[in-house]
Each structure stands twice: as C-alpha cells, then as structure tokens.
Amino acid sequence: MSVIRRKLAAARAAMAEGTPGADRGWRLALARAARDAMKLPLEVPSLRLSRASLAELLEMPADRALFAVLEGPAEGMGLLVISPPILQGMIEQQTLGRVQSHAASPRKPTRTDAAMVAGLIDAALVGLEQTLAQEADLVWAGGFRYASFLDDPRPLGLLLEDFSYRILQAEVSLAHGVRTGQVLLALPAEGRGAMPSYPAPETQDDTDAPAFASALAERVEGATSELQAALTRVTLPLATIMSLRVGEVMALPTAALDHISIEGTDGRTVGLAKLGQNRGMRALRVTRSVGQDGTATGQAEVQAGNLIVPMAMPEQMRQAG
Structure with missing residues (x-):
C-alpha cells in the first residue's frame, strides 16, 4: 500500500471513530454567521459536546430563552436555544447598531425576535454542514434548518422524538465580552443525513509507468556528475608535508x-x-x-x-x- 493510501485509510478510521469535527465546526460557524449576518463580533470561549435523553435536554435551557425548532433529514427534528443575554445582544445589534453595555431585564421572546435571528441560525447551520463536508459528524450534524419558534418549552416534549440527542453547549461572548451567555444546539444522536464525501484515493495508471520511467531516466542521465x-597517490610524513615550498619537485x-x-x-x-x-x-x-x-x-x-x-x-x- 502506498504512503498516500495509508494516510487516507488512517484518516478515514479516525473519522469513523468520531472526531471533534462538530465541536470545531460549530465554533467557526457561529462566529462567521454573526459576522456576516449582523456584523457582530462573536466568540466561543468554551464548548461542550455531550449526549442526553429528551428529558435531560428539556431541563438544560435557561428561563425565557428563545427556542428554535429545526427540521432535518428524514423528518428529523432538532432544537437550538439562545439564552436571554445573547438574544438581547443580537436584537440590539440589529436595532441600535451595537450591543449595550447594560443588559435590559429579561423578557419573553416574541415572534419578531425569532424572525430577526432566523437568518443567523440558518447561516450557522449551513456553515456547520460545509465545515463537516468530509467528516463523519456530518451524518448527524448536517442538513438542519430553522423551521419554527416556541416561546414556551412545554410543547417540546410532544414535538421532539424521545431518544438520545447530541448536545453542543457553547458559551458565547458578544462584542468582545460586552454580553455573555449560552447557545445550545441539540440534534438526534443517530444521524439520518448524508454521508461525508471523502476524497478519492489517488491511483497510479499502470499504462503511465513506462512513460514515467523514461522521463525519470532522461532527467537522471542529464544530471551533472x-x-x-x-x-597517483603518495604517503608522506607530516613534517615533509609541512616543509613543502612553491617550486619544489616531488618524485612520483x-x-x-x-x-x-x-x-x-x-x-x-x-x-x-x-x-x-x-x-x-x-x-x-x-x-x-x-x-x-x-x-x-x-x-x-x-x-x-x-x-x-x-x-x-x-x-x-x-x-x-
């Protein structure tokens, strides 16, 4: 097996075991979506990837958070939750042009709030999918888009299927630390999406071997040597060598x-x-x-x-x- 094929095989094995692709990809996707959709500096100081049951998932979001229901491959459904401080910062950026240093009192999210952040949500999900195009995590993290908004988490127990979910909990900082909070992404653990498009291994056409050998031989034979x-070679005492002078005749x-x-x-x-x-x-x-x-x-x-x-x-x- 060639060196290139061995490296590709090792990379595929690592992908099959599950790499931190979704972790890394979600950080980048969130930051780029906020920058492109709102011109809002967003950083993710920490992010945790875990698994949870539906019951455990419903206990994670903060009060008065925005709940965005996501639709994915094979009628799968996911959830994206934006905590109140982050939601307020995103709304302020779009309405006032900047994030206020003093956060307003938390309020119940509205349908207008959801409409204002829906574009960012979709942009982040598309960015995540593109980042994972050649990684195994694409199977469960790709293909989801914003579908609807809930201001009350109680119907989630009926909307979402009762099985295991992969949870990406991102601690988010807006406008270089002016506002901090959490963005939670929950998707079905058993992926239903498209398989990643691994790069095809490079193969050598046997018909090209004679031409390659001939070209290589031509280059080698044309090299300078x-x-x-x-x-003749003579051996002399060191003292004799040290005493040699210009014009002196040596016997060979x-x-x-x-x-x-x-x-x-x-x-x-x-x-x-x-x-x-x-x-x-x-x-x-x-x-x-x-x-x-x-x-x-x-x-x-x-x-x-x-x-x-x-x-x-x-x-x-x-x-x-």
Missing part, C-alpha cells in the same frame, strides 16, 4: 600517464584512462571501465573508448606535448 582524475615513482584513475566525489574508481590532448585541451582516453564491485566491465559508469576533456591545457604542456 563531477569526476576527478588521479595520477608509481605515476604513469597511461594509467590515470577516474574517481567519483566519493572516492570510488569508475574507470581507468590514458592522459593526452585533444584540440589543444588536456584529455583522457578511457581505457578500462570499472563496476561497483571493482572488477572490469563493459557496462560501468564510464565506457572504454570515451574521450573526457576536462579543461584547457597549460601553455607549457602544449609546447612540450
């Missing part, structure tokens, strides 16, 4: 102009050559090629008979040669 020509008893070693930058011998000249340039005629195991071969890196012209010949050698 540095070679060094070694006439084992050197032979017809036995030059061609070496790579790693010191490995890749061929043998004979020193000469070609068109006024110092040149090497390869006489023998050497394989990776050090034995002579006709298919090594440097082929016998090839001509290597490394640089211009000094004038003294040209006259002597």
